[in-house]
Amino acid sequence: MDSLDRRRTQPAQTNAEAPLRETASQTAGPYVHIGCLPNAADVRGIYSNDLTVNRILPNAPITISGKVFEGDNIICKDVMLEFWHADETGCYDNGIWHRSITNSTSGLFSINTQMPGKTKTGEGKWLAPFVSVWITARGINLGLLTRIYFPGHESVLHEDPHMNLIPESRRLTLMAKLVNGGYYFDIHLQGPNETVFFDV
Amino acid sequence: MDRSKQNFSKRDYSAQPKANYPDYRSTILRHQGHKLVALPQTLADTKGPVFGHMDLGANDDDLIINYASSGKSAIGERILVTGKLLDETGAPVPNALIEVWQANGGGRYRHKNDGYLAPLDPNFGGCGRCLTDREGNYVFRTIKPGAYPWPNGGNDWRPAHIHFSIFGQGFAQRLITQMYFEGDPHIQICPIVQSIGDARAVNQLVARLDMAQSVPMDLIAYRFDLILRGPNSTVFENKTGGH
Numbered sequence: 001m002d003s004l005d006r007r008r009t010q011p012a013q014t015n016a017e018a019p020l021r022e023t024a025s026q027t028a029g030p031y032v033h034i035g036c037l038p039n040a041a042d043v044r045g046i047y048s049n050d051l052t053v054n055r056i057l058p059n060a061p062i063t064i065s066g067k068v069f070e071g072d073n074i075i076c077k078d079v080m081l082e083f084w085h086a087d088e089t090g091c092y093d094n095g096i097w098h099r100s101i102t103n104s105t106s107g108l109f110s111i112n113t114q115m116p117g118k119t120k121t122g123e124g125k126w127l128a129p130f131v132s133v134w135i136t137a138r139g140i141n142l143g144l145l146t147r148i149y150f151p152g153h154e155s156v157l158h159e160d161p162h163m164n165l166i167p168e169s170r171r172l173t174l175m176a177k178l179v180n181g182g183y184y185f186d187i188h189l190q191g192p193n194e195t196v197f198f199d200v
Numbered sequence: 201m202d203r204s205k206q207n208f209s210k211r212d213y214s215a216q217p218k219a220n221y222p223d224y225r226s227t228i229l230r231h232q233g234h235k236l237v238a239l240p241q242t243l244a245d246t247k248g249p250v251f252g253h254m255d256l257g258a259n260d261d262d263l264i265i266n267y268a269s270s271g272k273s274a275i276g277e278r279i280l281v282t283g284k285l286l287d288e289t290g291a292p293v294p295n296a297l298i299e300v301w302q303a304n305g306g307g308r309y310r311h312k313n314d315g316y317l318a319p320l321d322p323n324f325g326g327c328g329r330c331l332t333d334r335e336g337n338y339v340f341r342t343i344k345p346g347a348y349p350w351p352n353g354g355n356d357w358r359p360a361h362i363h364f365s366i367f368g369q370g371f372a373q374r375l376i377t378q379m380y381f382e383g384d385p386h387i388q389i390c391p392i393v394q395s396i397g398d399a400r401a402v403n404q405l406v407a408r409l410d411m412a413q414s415v416p417m418d419l420i421a422y423r424f425d426l427i428l429r430g431p432n433s434t435v436f437e438n439k440t441g442g443h
Contacts, residue, residue: 007411008411010411011411011423012409012412012421012422014408014425015283015403015405015406015407015408015425016286016404016425017400017403019288020288020289020427020430021212021215021401021427022211022212022288022427023215023377023404024396024401024404024405025217025377026217026363026376026377026393026405027224027226027376027378028363028365028376029363030311030313031301031309032301032376033311034309034310034326034327035300035301035326035365038325038327042312043311043325046267046325046327047257047260047327047329048257051255051329070229071229076230084244084248085244086244092243092244092247095248119244120242121240122240127242132371134374136376137230138230139224139230140230141216141227142216142219143374143375143376162239165237165238167237170234189230189232190230190231190232190233196234197232197234197236197237198238199236199238200208200238
């Protein structure tokens with residue numbers, strides 16, 4: 001039997017029982033900015049720089065902006081988005097990552113990045129340029145993955161094996177629009193224009 | 201082995217919360233009507249952003265002092281939160297960025313939208329970050345956050361919790377979750393926690409009191425291990441077994 005002395009210095013058992021399963025996700029909540037982009041959310045004085053500050057600034061920049069809508073077409077103003085894409089040559093070794101929040105007044109998110117190049121599947125089929133987007137917020141229990149595709153790549157998109165896995169009627173939800181020289185991409189969490197979200 | 205060349209095993213949704221869980225009111229307008237569309241993994245999923253010590257500041261892993269005036273510290277139970285970041289095969293995930301954020305000892309966040317009665321602590325900011333070491337270990341010093349009420353249509357209180365954001369080696373491993381504390385009676389009645397239908401998966405979010413790592417006259421330690429999606433076992437076998 002354990003002595004009291006021994007119990008007072010006992011190591012903890014792990015909280016993760018075998019067989020190991022991925023830790024359950026929980027919502028990022030309404031204050032995700034504190035942890036992930038404190039300076040951008042006006043929580044200053046903790047980190048000298050938000051994580052996004054020192055990322056590589058690309059050549060030939062493009063802008064991607066947009067809004068996130070919940071049901072009843074309500075603009076979400078508490079969302080965090082992460083963007084991950086291949087560089088302009090289609091290579092992920094120096095893949096480009098960004099993080100943005102929807103503005104607490106306008107709901108707009110915006111990043112400056114680089115147009116990704118075409119990539120290939122493991123079987124060598126061409127994939128049209130795309131940006132992976134991961135979305136978390138209050139009310140989202142498990143982060144949502146979607147993709148932004150760009151106009152001007154129709155011939156590749158037509159043969160793109162991933163695009164062809166998506167019901168045709170929903171493919172347009174993944175296409176950015178070119179507006180005043182920048183790309184614009186709205187995300188609908190539900191409703192008639194619900195964006196396609198992926199399980200990879 | 202370069203894990204970025206492997207696929208990850210399929211996500212086990214039985215361990216994950218439901219997207220639509222009306223007891224957590226915010227899911228009503230934010231869940232999806234369509235099923236997720238399954239895609240094969242490519243480098244977009246098996247690779248991910250890489251962070252290094254250059255991205256971090258010296259006190260980023262010490263929430264007790266990283267916002268405090270010189271010589272001051274945050275108010276609350278001083279705790280150490282430590283654990284291992286592993287994948288589902290038990291392999292450590294090294295050099296992974298972990299970010300945390302939390303309410304102060306009274307249950308108040310340093311955020312313009314949080315107007316709870318509990319006061320801000322002038323010496324507590326509420327966020328921290330670190331990289332896992334070669335064995336997947338991480339450690340933070342902080343104060344135990346308070347429980348707090350939240351608007352969900354009823355008498356709703358969040359259990360004391362720390363938010364965790366984790367980057368693995370591939371973007372498909374990206375995870376945000378919350379750590380709870382052993383023995384907290386709010387865990388069983390919190391709609392956000394209970395959106396996970398699986399009792400074992402809930403239990404895995406509960407950090408354990410660790411007397412061996414507690415520092416006498418200083419800090420109470422809690423152990424919280426985190427598990428990310430692992431490599432696909434069939435791919436794994438082919439790659440290691442073939443000649």
